[in-house]
Amino acid sequence: MVKTFSKSNYQKHCDAMRRHHGVIERLHQLHGYPPFWKRSNSFESLCKTIIEQQVSLASAKSVYNRLKEFTGLIAPAELAALSTEEYRSCGITRQKAQYLILLAIRLLQGPDFFISLEKMNDLAAKEKLISLKGIGHWTANVYMLVALNRIDIYPDFDVALINSIAYEVFEGSKINNEAAKEYISQFSPMQSIPCLYFYHAYIVRRKVVFVP
Numbered sequence: 001m002v003k004t005f006s007k008s009n010y011q012k013h014c015d016a017m018r019r020h021h022g023v024i025e026r027l028h029q030l031h032g033y034p035p036f037w038k039r040s041n042s043f044e045s046l047c048k049t050i051i052e053q054q055v056s057l058a059s060a061k062s063v064y065n066r067l068k069e070f071t072g073l074i075a076p077a078e079l080a081a082l083s084t085e086e087y088r089s090c091g092i093t094r095q096k097a098q099y100l101i102l103l104a105i106r107l108l109q110g111p112d113f114f115i116s117l118e119k120m121n122d123l124a125a126k127e128k129l130i131s132l133k134g135i136g137h138w139t140a141n142v143y144m145l146v147a148l149n150r151i152d153i154y155p156d157f158d159v160a161l162i163n164s165i166a167y168e169v170f171e172g173s174k175i176n177n178e179a180a181k182e183y184i185s186q187f188s189p190m191q192s193i194p195c196l197y198f199y200h201a202y203i204v205r206r207k208v209v210f211v212p
Contacts, residue, residue, distance in 0.1 A: 001121070002118070002119070002120070002121060002122075002150075003122075003150065003151045003152065003189070004148065004149045004150055004151055005149050005151045005192065005193070006149065007036050007038070010033075010036050011033055013151070013190060013193050014028070014033055014034070014193055014197075016190070016193075017187065017190065017193045017194060017197070021187065021194070023168065023169060023194075024193075024194055024197055027168065027197045027198070027200070027201050028197070030201070030204075031197075031200055031201055031204050034196040034197050034199065034200035035200065037146050037196070037210065037212045038146065038147075038149070038212055039146045039147040039212045040147065041114050041117065041118060041147045041148055042114055042147070043074070043075065043076055043103070043104075043107050043114065044074040044075075045143065045146075045147045046103065046114075046129075046135075046139075046143055046147070047064075047074055047079070047100055047103065048060070048064055049139050049142055049143050049146075049147075050096060050099050050100060050103070050134060050135070050139060051063055051064050051067075051092065051096065052142075053096070053138070053139060057208060057209070057210055058208075058209070061211065062091070063090060063091040063092055066090040066091055067087070067090040067092065070086070070089070070090050076103075076104040076105075076107040076108045076111075077104070077108065078104075079100050079101065079103075079104040080101060080104035080105050080108060082097075082101070084097045084098070084101075087100065087101075095134070096134070098133070098134070099132075099133060099134025099135075100134075102132070102133050102134070103132055103134070106132060113128075116128070117129070117148060118148065122144065122150050122152065122153070125140075125144060125148065125150070126140045126141070126144060129143060129144070137156040137157065138155055138156055138157045138158060141153050141154065141155040141156055141158075142155045142158070145192055145195070145196075146212060149192075150192065151189070151190050151191075151192045151193070152188055152189045152190060152191050152192060153191060153192045153195065154180075154181055154184045154185070154191045154195060155195065156177055156181065157177050160199065160202045160203075160206075160208075161180065161195060161198055161199060161202070162175060162176070162177060162180045163202060164198040164199065164201050164202035164205075165180045165183055165184070165198055166180070167201075167202075167205070168198065168201055169183060
């Protein structure tokens with residue numbers, strides 16, 4: 001069964017977490033509800049997430065805007081037609097350029113890719129995303145969280161999320177991905193909701209701007 005959250009039931013899920021987990025109630029009292037961050041389930045959204053790999057949100061946004069200005073449209077036909085050098089002129093690395101080109105070609109060959117994701121359970125959807133070159137656990141999980149709105153997701157190896165958990169729960173002591181993942185596992189089957197609270201706390205504390 002596919003389990004998601006939506007704008008209409010988001011705050012209800014947040015309230016359930018607050019009632020049962022003191023740390024979530026504390027974050028809520030400090031910062032309120034996390035924004036309902038939502039991206040469409042689409043080629044453009046997955047391209048954004050690829051561009052965000054291992055760079056700051058500000059840098060990713062700048063590069064994405066340059067690419068969109070250059071192409072006029074973030075769509076499979078347009079991106080498949082670009083050369084590596086044209087991607088480089090927009091600030092995109094050669095490696096990410098190859099990922100975007102291969103993704104565009106994949107969508108031209110099978111335009112039902114994103115529709116099919118909606119019908120799959122979490123494991124199947126993640127495996128399908130990871131089957132694409134350049135899509136690892138972080139990219140797949142972030143996409144499933146923000147574009148597919150799956151409710152039981154922990155985005156592996158997310159530096160901001162790990163740092164926020166360390167700051168809010170472990171008094172700033174350095175922790176690794178496995179420690180953060182183990183901590184979040186207590187919130188299953190709704191891991192996405194506390195992750196969004198920790199993201200929100202990080203964004204507020206660090207004064208980061210995130211536009212889905």
